[in-house]
Amino acid sequence: MQLFWLPLLPCLYVTSLCSAEQGLEFPSFDGKDRVLHINERNYKKALKRFDMLCLLYHEPQPAHKGRQKQLQMTELVLELTAQVLEDKDIGFGMVDSQKDAKVAKKLGLEEEGSLYIFKDDRVIEFDGELSADTLVEFLLDVLEDPVELISNPMELRAFERMEEDIRLIGYFKGEDSCDQTCVMCVVMQTAKHLSLKMNEVNFYEPFMEEPAILPGRQLSEMEIVEFVHQHKRATLRKLRAEDMFETWEDDLDGIHIVAFAEEEDPDGYEFLEILKDVARDNTNNPELSIVWIDPDDFPLLTTYWEKTFKVNLFKPQIGVVNVTDADSVWLDMSNDEDLPTAEELEDWIEDVLSGKVNTEDDDDVKDDYDYDVVDREDRHHGDDHEDHGDYDDHDDSD
Amino acid sequence: MQLFWLPLLPCLYVTSLCSAEQGLEFPSFDGKDRVLHINERNYKKALKRFDMLCLLYHEPQPAHKGRQKQLQMTELVLELTAQVLEDKDIGFGMVDSQKDAKVAKKLGLEEEGSLYIFKDDRVIEFDGELSADTLVEFLLDVLEDPVELISNPMELRAFERMEEDIRLIGYFKGEDSCDQTCVMCVVMQTAKHLSLKMNEVNFYEPFMEEPAILPGRQLSEMEIVEFVHQHKRATLRKLRAEDMFETWEDDLDGIHIVAFAEEEDPDGYEFLEILKDVARDNTNNPELSIVWIDPDDFPLLTTYWEKTFKVNLFKPQIGVVNVTDADSVWLDMSNDEDLPTAEELEDWIEDVLSGKVNTEDDDDVKDDYDYDVVDREDRHHGDDHEDHGDYDDHDDSD
Numbered sequence: 001m002q003l004f005w006l007p008l009l010p011c012l013y014v015t016s017l018c019s020a021e022q023g024l025e026f027p028s029f030d031g032k033d034r035v036l037h038i039n040e041r042n043y044k045k046a047l048k049r050f051d052m053l054c055l056l057y058h059e060p061q062p063a064h065k066g067r068q069k070q071l072q073m074t075e076l077v078l079e080l081t082a083q084v085l086e087d088k089d090i091g092f093g094m095v096d097s098q099k100d101a102k103v104a105k106k107l108g109l110e111e112e113g114s115l116y117i118f119k120d121d122r123v124i125e126f127d128g129e130l131s132a133d134t135l136v137e138f139l140l141d142v143l144e145d146p147v148e149l150i151s152n153p154m155e156l157r158a159f160e161r162m163e164e165d166i167r168l169i170g171y172f173k174g175e176d177s178c179d180q181t182c183v184m185c186v187v188m189q190t191a192k193h194l195s196l197k198m199n200e201v202n203f204y205e206p207f208m209e210e211p212a213i214l215p216g217r218q219l220s221e222m223e224i225v226e227f228v229h230q231h232k233r234a235t236l237r238k239l240r241a242e243d244m245f246e247t248w249e250d251d252l253d254g255i256h257i258v259a260f261a262e263e264e265d266p267d268g269y270e271f272l273e274i275l276k277d278v279a280r281d282n283t284n285n286p287e288l289s290i291v292w293i294d295p296d297d298f299p300l301l302t303t304y305w306e307k308t309f310k311v312n313l314f315k316p317q318i319g320v321v322n323v324t325d326a327d328s329v330w331l332d333m334s335n336d337e338d339l340p341t342a343e344e345l346e347d348w349i350e351d352v353l354s355g356k357v358n359t360e361d362d363d364d365v366k367d368d369y370d371y372d373v374v375d376r377e378d379r380h381h382g383d384d385h386e387d388h389g390d391y392d393d394h395d396d397s398d
Numbered sequence: 399m400q401l402f403w404l405p406l407l408p409c410l411y412v413t414s415l416c417s418a419e420q421g422l423e424f425p426s427f428d429g430k431d432r433v434l435h436i437n438e439r440n441y442k443k444a445l446k447r448f449d450m451l452c453l454l455y456h457e458p459q460p461a462h463k464g465r466q467k468q469l470q471m472t473e474l475v476l477e478l479t480a481q482v483l484e485d486k487d488i489g490f491g492m493v494d495s496q497k498d499a500k501v502a503k504k505l506g507l508e509e510e511g512s513l514y515i516f517k518d519d520r521v522i523e524f525d526g527e528l529s530a531d532t533l534v535e536f537l538l539d540v541l542e543d544p545v546e547l548i549s550n551p552m553e554l555r556a557f558e559r560m561e562e563d564i565r566l567i568g569y570f571k572g573e574d575s576c577d578q579t580c581v582m583c584v585v586m587q588t589a590k591h592l593s594l595k596m597n598e599v600n601f602y603e604p605f606m607e608e609p610a611i612l613p614g615r616q617l618s619e620m621e622i623v624e625f626v627h628q629h630k631r632a633t634l635r636k637l638r639a640e641d642m643f644e645t646w647e648d649d650l651d652g653i654h655i656v657a658f659a660e661e662e663d664p665d666g667y668e669f670l671e672i673l674k675d676v677a678r679d680n681t682n683n684p685e686l687s688i689v690w691i692d693p694d695d696f697p698l699l700t701t702y703w704e705k706t707f708k709v710n711l712f713k714p715q716i717g718v719v720n721v722t723d724a725d726s727v728w729l730d731m732s733n734d735e736d737l738p739t740a741e742e743l744e745d746w747i748e749d750v751l752s753g754k755v756n757t758e759d760d761d762d763v764k765d766d767y768d769y770d771v772v773d774r775e776d777r778h779h780g781d782d783h784e785d786h787g788d789y790d791d792h793d794d795s796d
Binding site: 021022023024025026027084085086087088129132133134136137140143144148150152154155157158159161162244245248249251256264265266267268269270273295296299300301302303304306307308314321323324325326 | 419420421422423424425482483484485486527530531532534535538541542546548550552553555556557559560642643646647649654662663664665666667668671693694697698699700701702703704705706712719721722723724
């Protein structure tokens with residue numbers, strides 16, 4: 001996360017519910033310090049003491065008052081998280097990138113604003129929304145055994161429904177052979193439904209129905225991790241609070257193709273199904289990765305996006321966003337009842353990938369300038385907007 | 399909401415992201431006052447001025463410092479919500495239940511801690527988690543047209559997938575006949591898939607596959623609203639942030655049958671499918687309403703529930719909770735691989751409904767007392783716990 005400081009959504013000051021009815025009492029911060037300030041003297045002890053240690057790598061104490069407050073609020077998010085998870089044997093700490101530079105180097109901390117989780121000689125980086133909600137949910141997931149045994153058709157259906165995630169599935173003889181190397185799932189009788197052979201590991205990219213088969217048998221952990229790493233950027237990716245910044249930073253040449261669709265809305269659902277078709281047709285194109293955002297998952301960002309991108313998020317939208325300046329161009333889908341077909345969408349995407357549709361064209365249609373999309377920070381241009389027929393143009397750069 | 403004061407999960411102090419990349423900037427409160435203090439002089443003007451007016455009905459300024467702070471924090475939640483929704487023509491206000499008692503009476507505000515939304519001569523009560531996230535999402539939903547046109551099989555599939563909600567579907571001749579009286583959906587060609595007759599309205603209870611047909615044709619708004627009101631308490635209900643307190647207050651004789659199941663977990667998914675079977679078998683039993691909680695939806699409450707109910711929420715659980723004191727009894731499902739069948743679950747539920755399984759039995763197994771579960775506030779009993787074989791007993795009342 002390339003941040004000077006952090007996105008804060010603390011969900012702090014949660015208070016107890018003085019209701020006549022019991023059972024839904026939200027925790028409020030009790031004021032007790034649980035977060036350690038990690039330094040050269042105490043880091044080894046901290047690593048030993050807890051099953052899991054979470055370290056926030058942060059910028060040095062800022063001079064700016066607003067930023068100071070933000071640092072305090074982040075610490076409070078960690079404090080509330082530590083309080084809520086008090087019984088789970090998780091340690092929490094802060095590492096100052098300047099004062100504790102040596103420790104940071106020893107521990108391999110690199111990105112200011114990221115949270116590093118040390119567990120069983122592994123390090124997991126959290127680069128998502130730093131709110132207590134998101135953090136607690138993420139850490140509870142990390143505590144759970146990542147391997148699930150699938151032993152009946154109902155559990156197989158649950159596995160098939162998890163289409164938003166990267167999934168690995170393997171077929172091994174005994175339960176014991178299924179250790180933490182596979183992110184998910186040993187199959188028994190149900191192996192034949194998936195045409196899985198003994199000791200074979202299949203990889204499901206998000207939203208794909210057909211898996212890729214990992215080359216070789218008796219794969220080592222290293223080989224599996226390496227394969228996942230290589231295939232991590234999916235053709236269709238959902239933006240999720242738990243890794244939203246990681247996803248956003250993984251742009252393609254400074255742009256994202258972004259699709260907004262509310263899964264709970266009939267139109268949004270239909271559009272999402274079209275997107276999945278497009279992704280399945282183009283799964284082998286390394287140049288294509290569509291970021292799907294369900295506005296329902298980010299209520300506080302919805303109106304910000306509407307303003308920034310000048311789109312109506314009550315309806316499905318797809319566009320190209322330049323991540324350097326949030327400049328964007330959106331496909332015209334104003335004909336209410338007709339969503340584009342998969343073919344029409346693929347034509348548009350082809351135009352995006354070839355550069356025919358881009359965030360700069362509406363700034364100057366006469367091609368007087370020839371410049372790279374990413375290197376345009378200093379350029380100024382007039383207000384000579386023109387309509388391009390097929391596409392909405394929304395550029396409010398000055 | 400029977401509260402002296404409010405459950406606060408403000409998600410305040412959200413701050414902007416000083417990233418090299420643009421497009422994911424969370425809003426931070428800008429300090430500008432947007433929330434009105436409503437009184438006899440200004441309430442009529444406020445109702446006229448906005449398309450939608452949201453009034454928080456709150457207890458008088460408390461003497462207790464902690465409670466004062468909570469009131470301030472709630473106001474800040476409203477302020478941030480107002481800021482985020484600034485362009486949507488929504489007014490926000492606070493009504494003091496003591497100082498503004500007259501206005502409250504005129505407007506029909508009754509429950510301290512509830513938010514009342516005035517829109518198009520209708521009043522909607524919000525009795526959910528008072529966080530900016532939940533509130534913004536709820537209000538954006540209220541702004542959307544509640545009626546959706548279903549015109550193709552894909553949109554019908556989206557409708558069928560919304561099984562957590564109460565849904566109404568009607569088949570009318572022209573689009574115009576479909577006004578806000580039906581919560582959802584006119585069908586055209588697809589009517590025949592649902593065996594819908596012209597002008598017929600069907601009611602889907604959450605998680606039910608077969609709808610109930612509303613009696614009569616050319617139904618008035620009043621008749622439809624009355625039908626929904628009568629059938630509102632579903633046999634299986636999901637606890638949702640947006641109406642969690644409303645659901646929890648709607649207990650049956652002081653108890654809830656509560657089921658925890660993570661839908662994203664194979665075990666949890668399987669258990670949920672069993673619960674749905676049970677609910678479908680018992681949909682006509684007005685005595686039965688199971689509250690399903692997905693722990694993933696409430697990360698900050700998960701460890702609180704684990705402590706309060708003494709259950710492991712990494713696994714599916716079902717139990718009886720006394721809402722007066724959060725005393726509870728849980729079905730023993732410790733045999734790892736075997737979830738109960740629908741029949742076994744129905745037997746257990748029968749025992750709950752007959753009183754054979756209850757939250758008091760473990761306090762005193764000898765049946766020395768004969769008392770109502772709800773009227774036990776003053777009773778004290780010993781620590782003579784005994785094991786009941788089939789069921790876990792978890793009672794930590796004194």
